[in-house]
Amino acid sequence: MPRESIYRGGEEELPRPKKSGEPPAPTPDEKVFEEELRPRRLSQVVGQRKVLERLQIILDAAQKRGEPLGHLLLDGPPGLGKTTLAMVIPRELGVDIQFTSGPALRAPRDLLPYLTNAGKKSVLFIDEIHRLPPAVEEFIYPAMEDWRVDITLGEGLNARTISMTLERFTVIGATTRSGMLTAPLRDRFVHREHLDYYDLDELAVIVTTNARKLNAEIDAEAAAEIASRSRGTPRKANNLLRWTRDFAEVHGEQGRITNEMARRALEMREVDALGLEHQDRRYLKTLIESFSGGPAGLQTMAHSLSIPADTLEDDVEPYLLRIGFIQRTPRGRVATAAAWSHIGVLRPMNSPGGQGELFE
Numbered sequence: 229m230p231r232e233s234i235y236r237g238g239e240e241e242l243p244r245p246k247k248s249g250e251p252p253a254p255t256p257d258e259k260v261f262e263e264e265l266r267p268r269r270l271s272q273v274v275g276q277r278k279v280l281e282r283l284q285i286i287l288d289a290a291q292k293r294g295e296p297l298g299h300l301l302l303d304g305p306p307g308l309g310k311t312t313l314a315m316v317i318p319r320e321l322g323v324d325i326q327f328t329s330g331p332a333l334r335a336p337r338d339l340l341p342y343l344t345n346a347g348k349k350s351v352l353f354i355d356e357i358h359r360l361p362p363a364v365e366e367f368i369y370p371a372m373e374d375w376r377v378d379i380t381l382g383e384g385l386n387a388r389t390i391s392m393t394l395e396r397f398t399v400i401g402a403t404t405r406s407g408m409l410t411a412p413l414r415d416r417f418v419h420r421e422h423l424d425y426y427d428l429d430e431l432a433v434i435v436t437t438n439a440r441k442l443n444a445e446i447d448a449e450a451a452a453e454i455a456s457r458s459r460g461t462p463r464k465a466n467n468l469l470r471w472t473r474d475f476a477e478v479h480g481e482q483g484r485i486t487n488e489m490a491r492r493a494l495e496m497r498e499v500d501a502l503g504l505e506h507q508d509r510r511y512l513k514t515l516i517e518s519f520s521g522g523p524a525g526l527q528t529m530a531h532s533l534s535i536p537a538d539t540l541e542d543d544v545e546p547y548l549l550r551i552g553f554i555q556r557t558p559r560g561r562v563a564t565a566a567a568w569s570h571i572g573v574l575r576p577m578n579s580p581g582g583q584g585e586l587f588e
């Protein structure tokens with residue numbers, strides 16, 4: 229089995245070129261803002277009731293037995309609370325957490341310090357775990373199974389492998405693409421939880437709570453307005469709240485976020501009543517106007533829009549699929565009647581997605 233020596237060392241640590249399709253890295257300002265609003269305890273986490281109930285059970289059981297929590301995989305679309313939960317869990321357990329991510333672990337030697345530093349029952353959080361390189365993945369298997377690593381020293385004929393015992397720790401993995409995880413890695417997670425989109429009431433609670441954290445006064449209708457344009461996603465709700473607060477500070481009375489303020493702010497931000505943003509509308513317009521509603525392949529759409537295909541797949545299409553604006557067919561993406569109507573284009577009788585309806 230080819231295994232990279234973790235002690236080879238000496239290679240230049242060049243900055244990694246950005247892979248196409250990676251979401252833009254949040255600015256330091258956005259990071260601070262996100263951290264500010266993150267719930268600290270499980271009791272402050274809104275929604276995801278069933279997930280939270282199950283987590284509470286495994287946390288209680290692990291604590292009663294004095295054992296580390298079983299490895300936990302959190303999956304779900306961006307901004308729904310995976311990192312939040314991964315940070316809340318060690319706090320509830322009173323244990324340390326280390327952070328890393330799939331793309332940051334390019335070779336086993338990158339992972340080794342995390343494994344040897346992991347204290348008893350502590351948490352090692354690996355974000356974007358679907359992007360672990362195969363060599364690192366193989367290296368982590370014995371660590372997850374038996375809290376042991378096999379280290380190869382030297383090379384060629386002089387190579388020898390030593391086994392090192394680790395503390396019993398917990399891996400929490402987060403992924404937006406659980407389908408990309410290899411079966412052996414997925415199987416090593418004892419617990420798997422999927423986070424789903426939030427309903428309007430839950431988002432309104434998040435908006436109201438976070439407005440308080442930002443020392444902003446917000447009316448219930450304004451919170452509901454922001455919630456309804458947040459696409460079921462707390463991160464979107466937070467970002468729209470932040471923008472609305474800034475807007476109200478400039479245009480409102482003593483910064484109070486009224487319904488009127490929220491509407492004007494969201495209009496200026498070009499987030500429509502369904503939560504569609506400029507990029508979403510561009511996608512739909514291209515599909516409808518350049519490809520007569522489709523079918524158009526993902527790559528074709530990516531070229532036309534000059535947006536990487538995986539950004540479309542991860543960031544744009546899930547919501548359009550969810551609200552029934554597009555369909556994925558074997559021949560490509562097709563705009564549905566609802567999308568034509570939303571964009572306000574007349575749909576020809578013979579359009580591929582059409583069943584002969586005509587919109588004014």
Ligand SMILES: Nc1ncnc2c1ncn2[C@@H]1O[C@H](COP(=O)(O)OP(=O)(O)OP(=O)(O)O)[C@@H](O)[C@H]1O
Nearest residue numbers: 262265266273274306307308309310311312462463
């Ligand atoms: N259940 C929740 N209750 C309250 N706030 C939440 C909840 N889930 C997420 N948030 C808020 O949304 C923000 C984004 O969530 P988080 O960073 O955990 O998402 P994520 O699933 O890790 O996203 P990504 O896949 O992009 O890493 C958090 O800073 C937090 O303020």
Ligand SMILES: [Mg+2]
Nearest residue numbers: 310311355402
């Ligand atoms: Mg995250």
